[in-house]
Each structure stands twice: as C-alpha cells, then as structure tokens.
Amino acid sequence: MKSLLLLSGLGVGAMVAELINIKRFLFPLVCLGLIATIGVSIYDWNTDIHLFNNMLRLDNFALLFTASLSLITLLWLIGAKKYIETETSISDKYALTMFTLLGAFIMVSYNNFTMLFIGIEILSISLYVLAGSKKNDLFSNEAALKYFLMGSFATGFLLFGIALIYGVTGSFHIDVVGEYCRANAGNIPTMFVAAIVLIIVGLAFKVSAAPFHFWAPDVYTGSPTMVASFMITVVKTAAIVAFLRLFFAAFGYIPGTWQAIISVITVLTMYIGNVTAVFQQNVKRMLAYSGVAHAGYLLIALVALTNLSGGAIFYYTLVYSIATLMAFHILYIVSDNKNEGVGFEAFNGLAKRNPLMALGITVSMLSLAGIPPLAGFFGKYYVFTAALEAGRYKLVILAVIASLISVYYYFKIIIAAYYHKSNKAPIELSPAHRFLYIASIFLLLFLALAPDFLIRWAK
C-alpha cells in the first residue's frame, strides 16, 4: 500500500512540478522516491497484507518484485536522465515512468482479475505515450501506433478470457478460481479451457512470446532507445510475474489443460527469438529479438511450476534486466541519439574509444549469453534446474541448444568492440554513466556469487 501511494504521489507530483516550476529537483526527488519504495518493501517484509477487499495481496513474492522493479527503474533513470531532460515535456516523462511502474507493481501483487486488468492498462497506456514521445520522428510514431494497436488487441483477448472464467466460476478472485480448479480438476468445462487459452494469448502478447512476438522488434526499434530499454526490462518482468501468479494460484491445479500450449509457445519463442537475432544487422533489433528469446527461457520456469520457479524467475529477471539495461545505455551513447538504431559497426574500436564501455558491453553480452562466471549463467542454471525438477528433460535440452545459438550474435558485438578498428574520437562519459556501468558490472559479478541467498527470499 505504502509503495503504491508513494508512486502515485511521485507521478502526480511530477506533473504538478511543471506548474510550480521545480523541474530541476525532479530527478533527485524521483530517485529518492524509488529508494524509499525499496525501503518500504523491506519494511513490510513478512507482513502479507491484503488490500481492497483482498484484491491486492502484498505477500513476500510481490514485495520482492516491487523492490527489484524499483531497483531496475533506478538504474534506468540514472542512465536515462540525459534523454529525459534534453527534450521537451520533462515532467510528463517522469510522471509517465512512475505510472508505468505503478502498473507494474499492481501486476506483481494482484489477487483479482480486476486488478490484473487495471495494472496492465495503467502500465500500457503510459507506455503508448512514452513510445511515441518523439513526436516528429516517423519511427517513433509507427512504434507507438503498433504498440497501441497490438496492446489493446491483446487486452481484448485477455478480457474475453476473464469474462468466460467469471461465467464458469462466478468470481474474479484468483483464490476462488483456484479453488474451483482444484474441486473440478477432473471435469473442466470447455468454456474454461477456452478462457485459459484466451488469457494465455493475452499475456503472451505482453511478454512478447512467439507467435505473438511480432510487434516487439518493431516497437523496440522504433521507440526512443531509452524507452525501449524500459519496456524490454520492466514490462517483461511485470508480465511474466503476472503470468506466474495466475498459474501458481489458479491454473496450477489443472496442468493438463495448458501445459502443452505453454511448452509449444516456450520452444517457439526461444528458437524464433534466437535464430532471427542471428540475422539482424541493427543492434537495437538484435537486442529486441534477444529479449524475445529471454522471454522463452523465463517461460520454461512457468512450464515447470515448481517451488523453485518463483525464485528462478526473480533471479533471472533481475540479472537479465541489469545486463540489458547496460547494453541499451551503451547503445544509446554509441548511436549518437539516432532513434532507429545502428549496425554492429558502431561498436567498432570501442575498446580504444572508451575501455569502461567496452568492458561494460562485454560483461553484459557474456551475462546475457550465459557464460559461467557471470550472473546470467546462474539465472539460466536455476531456470533449468526448476524444469529438471519437474521432469522436463526435452525442454531443457532444447533450451541449451537455443542458448548456444545466442552466443554467436552476442559475440558479434564483443568482437566489434575489441578487434575492429575505428577512427572516431574517444567518448567522454559523464560521472553518472560511469557510476552506472561500474555498478552494473559489480552487480552482475556480485549476484553470481550469491544466487542461493537471493532465491531463498522468493520461496
């Protein structure tokens, strides 16, 4: 509750700041607010508060993701300050970011379909605006339009599924639906199965899982680089957690109806994402497809649905987000604010132009590829362990092959940075960016040392 109030306050406050002319203090204010949300989640630990007639449930799982989403947003904000403040309507962007995060918070703590719907919409509507925030850029326009059309299309499916579930069970509460699933596990009506399929379609759009991923590369490429990095990390995390909450509490009792569908979606997502990324010439697009592929790995934990799944997804999303954010921040600087993205040659000679950035992109790519000493490896390790515990051997083998493919395109950037020459001038980093890279590299190494310690929290 406190974190929701805090964020709404920050969002509204950011809009008012435009009027009373205190825009200069917005950045520290928002950063403090985000740190306070992390603090509040730690303070509320182990309380398990039920809000609004049990429509929101702030259990440890929700608090953990509230804290991790705030941390990711904080890291994002430090790097994105330049983007936010060089263009017009500064306070609007802060406000929209805060509202997006608010939607994400609701999505990780909902206990009722109403809240799921409202959370998704708060998050999406703010993002439609952010995606189109470069008003005169045709790429940004197109991204906003595609995101808007696909987002509301997916919402339609989700809502139809919710309506059918309401018709069968007579309630929007996840607990009641779960109770119904347990009681009628033997004879689930066709209408209920149709509802599950529709809800899967709606949520798969949001996590950008194949075959509903086609909007993702276009939208991530077209939107401003910084907004794209926010979408690909925070939104994906929130959507996969929404998926997980729903399946843990309700549909987990009837795996027969959905497990085959999700397995097919998982394999398709991993392979379409990884194989298409190999052929990309545009780095931003390559990262977008890599995001699709990572959604596939995350879905493995969902298929398994063991006690380890929650922890594995928490660890994976955190590590994935830190690495992807760092890659996008570096891409943003390297591409000289060119919205539609650049080819791999933009990274040529980065090791000479700025060694810290070259190190950053290397660590980030190695972590995304899942090379052992880095945290990304342990993320994959836990996801695969969860799948093996559930006896899903074939899925794990397919996933390992898919992640081998991914090594190819991640290494293309590293090779460009270290082995190709360029005669461009060295890059000067601002202290904030330097701090950001060092912090991210440190986090990716540190998290690799303490995976068990983190995963225990999510149990």
Place this chain on the structure above:
Amino acid sequence: MEQQIVAQTLYGIPLNAYILLSAVLFSIGVLGVLYRRNIIIILMCIELMLNAVNLLMAAFGAFRGDSNGQIFVFFIMAVAAAEVAVGLAILVMIYRNTKNTDIDNMSKLKW
C-alpha cells in the same frame, strides 16, 4: 411494472444466446482488426471487441444475480475511454506527419 416486464423478457432469452452473440461480435472485431487498413476503423473494431466483453460480463452477472460482473463493465468502459483518448492522440500525431490514416504507410520498421 413495466420494468419487471422488461427484465422478464431479458431473462427469457437463454444465456447461451448472449454467449453466442458476444462471441460473434468479438470475432467480427478481431477480423476487423486483422483485415481493415484504416486506423480509425481498426480502433472501432477494438472497441467492438471490448463491447462484446462488456455484454458477456453483464449477461453473466445478471444470470448469476451477482453485481461483480456489471461493476467490471464500468472498469472496462473507463479504461477503454482512456485508451481511445491516447489512441486518437497517436492517430493525430501520425496524421500531422504523413497526412493520411492508412496503416500500410506505417511500414518503415521491418526485418
């Protein structure tokens, strides 16, 4: 008195008819989004999908004697209004830059 007659007539229609009607409306909406090329018509088709859901929720709520479904309809209406406001703003922004509302013009981003 008249209201009761209206209510009785409404309950006289079986629930399955409502389900069928909203499924058909929903499908028309989906097909419209997939086949029409004008952004405004696509927006209307999305509204049609949402209204099919509204009808279904209200029907289930009425037949179960439970108000939750009808309250959800208000949520959907409010959110759909907000969504369309943003959607039309995006549309205006695009119209200013390209001077038309055909979705085929929006194909700068591909492979």
